[in-house]
């Protein structure tokens with residue numbers, strides 16, 4: 021009996037890539053779009069392996085655009101769409117995938133070799149040889165214009181007030197596109213300051229960022245749940261520099277000396293640790309108690325913090341100059357507490 025031959029088929033007709041890296045849009049949006057593509061594939065029969073027009077859809081890491089997401093790219097045409105919500109995705113699916121007419125008003129980039137322009141009209145935004153597109157993009161980046169939003173529209177005559185508002189919006193958008201290492205302060209008397217910082221730590225670790233934690237005041241022998249978790253996660257530098265809390269310390273000189281030492285360790289790590297994120301947990305206390313001069317600390321940070329290092333400082337009583345210095349400040353406020361209302365003490369795995 022003859023051996024059956026494998027059916028000849030292409031792996032797929034189109035490949036849709038959706039960024040879920042998180043900088044251009046929330047990753048959940050990309051994931052929701054991928055689920056929607058799967059539904060549309062089922063409805064249109066383009067999920068069948070043997071269908072040469074099968075549509076494959078993949079979530080991918082950063083596509084290098086990092087703004088106006090979610091970003092969706094359709095291959096083999098190499099057409100890049102921005103700001104793709106579910107309605108736009110459905111248009112892309114219907115008009116581009118099924119009918120072969122790319123959705124002009126959402127295209128911001130396309131890649132194809134010069135001389136191999138597609139059949140559809142060249143005035144479609146994004147069309148043109150790659151070199152021309154790159155030049156056009158570079159010019160657009162220099163111009164204070166929202167032409168990327170309304171590329172084919174004639175410029176409107178705007179009253180002065182509207183123009184001022186539009187200019188403010190454009191300036192805000194430009195600022196929003198900037199990236200910098202943030203100084204984040206979690207302060208206030210409510211619970212959750214360290215917990216919130218550790219949440220960011222987990223997120224950063226999940227993104228393969230280099231992460232470090234320096235704990236001030238908390239006892240160097242403490243084995244809190246988060247320390248055990250960091251050990252299990254691996255690759256997180258965790259340094260305890262304290263001898264306990266100020267109100268349990270038998271020797272305030274020792275506590276103060278340790279806090280000063282902790283700052284020296286932090287300085288060394290900020291300069292040479294190569295971190296993307298460094299948490300200075302309970303660091304507000306040495307500042308609040310005057311063990312460290314807050315102005316000197318801030319001047320040092322101003323001069324030495326690597327521009328892309330994100331620094332999180334936690335603790336009650338954040339000094340006003342630290343608050344002024346920071347990019348993001350959150351105050352935790354207690355509304356209810358199990359101990360204060362019910363006498364329930366801190367529980368392992370929840371509070372520590």
Ligand code: FES
Nearest residue numbers: 039044082083086
């Ligand atoms: S994060 Fe989506 S393109 Fe970079």
